[in-house]
Amino acid sequence: MLAPCIVSLTMIVLAFAVIYFQENGVDVHLKAKEWILLIAGSLVIILSFVEDYLKYCSMHNTAITLPGRDKLFTEISTYVPTIFNWWIFMAGEAVILAGILSFIKRAIAMKKSAYK
Numbered sequence: 001m002l003a004p005c006i007v008s009l010t011m012i013v014l015a016f017a018v019i020y021f022q023e024n025g026v027d028v029h030l031k032a033k034e035w036i037l038l039i040a041g042s043l044v045i046i047l048s049f050v051e052d053y054l055k056y057c058s059m060h061n062t063a064i065t066l067p068g069r070d071k072l073f074t075e076i077s078t079y080v081p082t083i084f085n086w087w088i089f090m091a092g093e094a095v096i097l098a099g100i101l102s103f104i105k106r107a108i109a110m111k112k113s114a115y116k
Helices: 001-021 032-060 069-078 086-114
Strands: none
Touching: 001 032, 001 086, 032 086
Protein backbone atom coordinates (compact mmCIF):
# COMPACT_ATOMS: atom_id res chain seq x y z
CA MET A 1 0.00 0.00 0.00
CA LEU A 2 1.14 3.53 -0.75
CA ALA A 3 0.04 5.17 2.52
CA PRO A 4 2.71 3.56 4.77
CA CYS A 5 5.37 4.62 2.26
CA ILE A 6 4.13 8.21 2.44
CA VAL A 7 4.25 8.08 6.25
CA SER A 8 7.78 6.69 6.09
CA LEU A 9 8.88 9.42 3.69
CA THR A 10 7.41 12.07 5.99
CA MET A 11 9.35 10.67 8.95
CA ILE A 12 12.54 10.68 6.87
CA VAL A 13 11.97 14.34 5.96
CA LEU A 14 11.59 15.28 9.63
CA ALA A 15 14.67 13.29 10.63
CA PHE A 16 16.68 14.84 7.81
CA ALA A 17 15.61 18.35 8.86
CA VAL A 18 16.58 17.74 12.49
CA ILE A 19 19.96 16.28 11.55
CA TYR A 20 20.64 19.02 8.99
CA PHE A 21 20.02 21.84 11.44
CA GLN A 22 21.92 20.12 14.25
CA GLU A 23 24.92 19.63 11.99
CA ASN A 24 24.78 23.32 11.07
CA GLY A 25 24.94 24.49 14.66
CA VAL A 26 21.27 25.26 15.24
CA ASP A 27 19.96 24.22 18.66
CA VAL A 28 16.98 22.24 17.41
CA HIS A 29 14.07 21.16 19.51
CA LEU A 30 10.39 20.93 18.79
CA LYS A 31 8.13 23.56 20.33
CA ALA A 32 4.82 22.56 21.93
CA LYS A 33 2.85 23.71 18.85
CA GLU A 34 4.96 21.49 16.60
CA TRP A 35 4.60 18.50 18.93
CA ILE A 36 0.83 19.02 19.01
CA LEU A 37 0.66 19.13 15.21
CA LEU A 38 2.82 16.01 14.85
CA ILE A 39 0.85 14.03 17.43
CA ALA A 40 -2.57 15.17 16.18
CA GLY A 41 -1.65 14.36 12.58
CA SER A 42 -0.33 10.95 13.64
CA LEU A 43 -3.58 10.14 15.46
CA VAL A 44 -5.59 11.14 12.39
CA ILE A 45 -3.42 8.87 10.23
CA ILE A 46 -3.88 5.98 12.67
CA LEU A 47 -7.63 6.59 12.45
CA SER A 48 -7.42 6.36 8.64
CA PHE A 49 -5.72 2.97 8.96
CA VAL A 50 -8.27 1.49 11.39
CA GLU A 51 -11.45 3.22 10.23
CA ASP A 52 -12.57 0.38 7.95
CA TYR A 53 -12.10 -2.22 10.70
CA LEU A 54 -13.93 -0.05 13.24
CA LYS A 55 -16.86 0.25 10.82
CA TYR A 56 -16.78 -3.53 10.34
CA CYS A 57 -16.81 -4.06 14.12
CA SER A 58 -19.73 -1.70 14.62
CA MET A 59 -21.75 -3.34 11.82
CA HIS A 60 -21.13 -6.88 13.12
CA ASN A 61 -20.92 -6.12 16.86
CA THR A 62 -17.56 -7.90 16.73
CA ALA A 63 -15.96 -6.21 19.70
CA ILE A 64 -19.04 -6.81 21.87
CA THR A 65 -19.99 -10.40 21.03
CA LEU A 66 -16.58 -12.05 20.91
CA PRO A 67 -16.24 -14.00 24.16
CA GLY A 68 -12.45 -14.29 24.35
CA ARG A 69 -9.28 -12.53 23.37
CA ASP A 70 -8.11 -15.44 21.23
CA LYS A 71 -11.19 -15.20 19.05
CA LEU A 72 -10.75 -11.42 18.81
CA PHE A 73 -7.13 -11.78 17.67
CA THR A 74 -8.16 -14.43 15.13
CA GLU A 75 -10.85 -12.08 13.84
CA ILE A 76 -8.38 -9.19 13.54
CA SER A 77 -5.68 -11.29 11.87
CA THR A 78 -8.03 -12.59 9.18
CA TYR A 79 -9.75 -9.26 8.45
CA VAL A 80 -9.04 -7.83 5.01
CA PRO A 81 -9.81 -4.11 4.58
CA THR A 82 -12.19 -3.22 1.78
CA ILE A 83 -11.68 0.54 1.55
CA PHE A 84 -9.12 3.13 2.59
CA ASN A 85 -10.17 6.69 3.35
CA TRP A 86 -7.55 8.78 1.58
CA TRP A 87 -9.21 12.03 2.66
CA ILE A 88 -8.67 11.30 6.35
CA PHE A 89 -5.13 10.11 5.66
CA MET A 90 -4.24 13.22 3.66
CA ALA A 91 -5.72 15.46 6.36
CA GLY A 92 -3.42 13.80 8.90
CA GLU A 93 -0.45 14.15 6.56
CA ALA A 94 -1.26 17.84 6.06
CA VAL A 95 -1.29 18.42 9.82
CA ILE A 96 2.05 16.63 10.22
CA LEU A 97 3.57 18.55 7.32
CA ALA A 98 2.36 21.80 8.90
CA GLY A 99 4.28 20.84 12.05
CA ILE A 100 7.39 19.96 10.07
CA LEU A 101 7.23 23.17 8.01
CA SER A 102 6.76 25.20 11.19
CA PHE A 103 9.87 23.56 12.63
CA ILE A 104 11.91 24.12 9.47
CA LYS A 105 10.81 27.76 9.17
CA ARG A 106 11.76 28.42 12.80
CA ALA A 107 15.10 26.60 12.43
CA ILE A 108 15.96 28.62 9.29
CA ALA A 109 15.18 31.84 11.16
CA MET A 110 17.40 30.70 14.06
CA LYS A 111 20.18 29.84 11.62
CA LYS A 112 19.95 33.26 9.92
CA SER A 113 19.98 35.11 13.24
CA ALA A 114 23.06 33.15 14.33
CA TYR A 115 25.01 34.40 11.30
CA LYS A 116 24.16 38.08 11.86
